[in-house]
Amino acid sequence: MHYSRLFGKTLRERPQGGSSKSYRILQQAGYIRSLGPGLFSYLPLGIRVLRRIKSIIREEMEALGGQEVLVPLVNPYEIWEKGGRAELVGRSLVRFPDRQDRDLVLSPTHEEAMVELLRIGLNSYRDLPILLYQFQTKFRDEEHLKGGLLRAREFIMKDAYSFHRSYSDLNNFFPRIFRAYQRIFQRLDLDVIAAESGVGFMGGHKAYEFLMPSREGEDVIVICEHCGYKANRDIAIAHKEYGSERPLPVEKILTPECSSMNRLSRYLKLPKSKLAKSMMYQSSQGLVMAVVRGDYEVSIDKLSKVSGRNISDLARIERVKELGIAPGYMSPLGISDDVMVVVDDTVANSNNLVMGGNESGLHYVNVNFGRDFETPLVGDIVRSRGRDSCFQCGQPLKEVRAIELGNIFKLGDVYSRAMNLEFQDDKRRRYYPHMGSYGIGMGRLLNATAAAHRDEKGIGWPVEIAPFKVYLMGIGKSHKVRRVVFDLYEELGPEVALLDDRIESPGVKFFDAELIGIPYRIVVTSGLLLNDEVEVYERASGRIWQVPLREVVSQILAY
Ligand SMILES: [Zn+2]
Structure with a gap:
């Protein structure tokens, strides 16, 4: 290639702004341009790197017997309803009618479409197991857009889906895809940590993330260097301390303009560990209130697990007001039976907490679980914190920022059951295939590879994926x-x-x-x-x- 003919030249000045440094270098060097928030164009240099990364991934997928397919970005809304995720994905799912008024969506992921593909493409259960993969665009109307390609709204993914006759067959396949992922990242010369993660809105049984430690990352991994424990902060289990004391009589107090934990703590001159914080979430089966101690944050992944519901997001403030609750003063005290209440064990095991009165400017002090309010749903629903100690060995935990590059999910028969994809075996027994889902974000991977190999002057691409040698x-x-x-x-x-x-x-x-x-x-x-x-x-x-x-x-x- 003659440089004079190359479309997309280098820029004299490095673009400024809040996005990641490696992304700014990619812009300056002529790999990427932005078209709008979360929307990116790949220039010829970027496409060349992407093509080489794709060929590494293709080799590893084909080595597992994978076959490349392509399902459409636009999906009928109907299949999302069948799969049970339409509501769950919420506002990040873009939905629109076609000229016949049939509802369509821009797919944020393709489990539903792949189940439909299997329905018409598979003749017999004897053809299982099968591994299908694609490189396809997804669209998620994300709220927070930062860090360039690390969080795009439109993005290209390598997504793969395996279907199996039984859960044990899926189990046996899982370590093979795990190793294929490790090989992909090794070939890109990336140091990657595999950590257990939450299943999120994907549902299913078990999930692992592949994360590259980087200051540019948005994810946090909790690591115990002593015993080797590692997990995403959202699901990591840490040791918790409870301060037990004699229960005192409950009292109502006035707390004007104390709708945040910070203000309440300052006003009452109490540490946040003496306050209880209540948050309302929406799930496909109704509202869920999480009650945690004021010095912790709610983990949506853990809340989903303890509640048994698939929780996606905070409930809208109008929904909270409809229940007659003053936002900022929310608590489970006297709450409607329609709301499922889940309490963190720190709240259940701490005495004399301060809790909202569900009315503006009002709190209760000396609230005790079991005496003043109750729920059968008590468990660990908080994010572990940097200062916590390891649950397994008691040594201090460490938090490491990281970029999530890929994830693998053991979904089981959640989707095939919901979407009624069934097969008959030789003995005319009917069953639902078990499914795994395996993703790698291509733009993220490009951005992360640049982050791992950048210096002050630019990007030192590994030979295997460099745009030119x-x-x-x-x-x-x-x-x-x-x-x-x-x-x-x-x-x-x-x-x-x-x-x-x-x-x-x-x-x-x-x-x-x-x-x-x-x-x-x-x-x-x-x-x-x-x-x-x-x-x-x-x-x-x-x-x-x-x-x-x-x-x-x-x-x-x-x-
Ligand atoms: Zn440990």
Whole structure:
């Protein structure tokens, strides 16, 4: 490729803003452009890296017997209703009518569509197990957009789905996909931690995330360096302390303008551990109130597990007001039976807490679980905190920021049952296939690979996925230099070499070569040609050396 012909040139200045540094470098180097919040265009350099990452993933999926398919981005709303997730996904699901007034959605994920594909594509249960995968666009109308490609609304995913005759067959397959994921990240030269995670709105039984430690990440992994325990902060279990004391009589007090934990704590001069915090969530089966101690945050994943309901989001404030509750003063005291109440064990085991009165400007003090309010649903529903100690060994936990690159879910027969996909075996027994779902966000992976391999000058791509292997340039106007440069280009070919044919100073060309991050650079000068040599530079090591002209192509191609 001739640089002068390349669409999407480097920018002199690095874009500023709150997004991740590696994303800003990707913009500056001409890989990506933004079209609007959460919407990204890939330029030719970005597409080349993406194509190489895809081919690594394809190899690993095909090695497991995977077959590539493509289901549409636009799905009938009907299949989302059948699967039971339409409400759950909530406002991030974009829904619109077609000209016949049939409801359609922009799919945020493709479990439903794959179940439908299996229904019409599979003749017999004997064809199971089967692994299907695709590279397809998804759309989620996310609320918080930060960090460039790490949180896009429209994004490309590699998603794979396996279907099995039995749960035990799915279980046996799971370690194989786990290892394939590890190999993919190894080939991209990424240090990745696999940690147990919540199943979220995917449902199912078990999930693992593959996370790359990075300050640019939005996820937090809790790690115990002593015993090796690791889990996503949302589901990590940590040791909790309860302060038990003699229950005192409950009292009503006035607390004007104390609708937040901070204000209440300041007003009453009490630590947050003496306050109870209540939050209302929506689930597909109704409202769920979570009650935790004021010094903790609710984990939606744990709340879903303890409540047995699939919880997606906070309830809208209008729903809370409809129940006659003043927002900011919410509590389970005297609440309607329609609301399921789940209490964290710290609240159940702490005495004399301060709790909202469900009326504006009113709280109760000395509230005790079991005496003043009750629920059978008590469990661990809080996020672990950085200062907590390990539940298994008591040693201090550590929190590590990370970028989530992929996840694997053991879904079981949740979807095949909900969508009534059944097969008959030889003995005419009917059963629902068991399903696994395995995703990798391609834009995230590109962004994370850039984050892992970036330096002050640009991105040092691993050879296997670099947009070009060689950056080729000549210095000076000598006719011989130009001829040698073009001869080398002919030999290396346009797929391997990016030829900088611009009329620019060597300084500008060196700067761009580092920024774009091509692994090898060949420089031709008339001085070097006197000895029939050229100069080779390896970006990863910083090494510069001279190579005889007639050997340079074979040497470079061998790397
Ligand atoms: Zn431990």
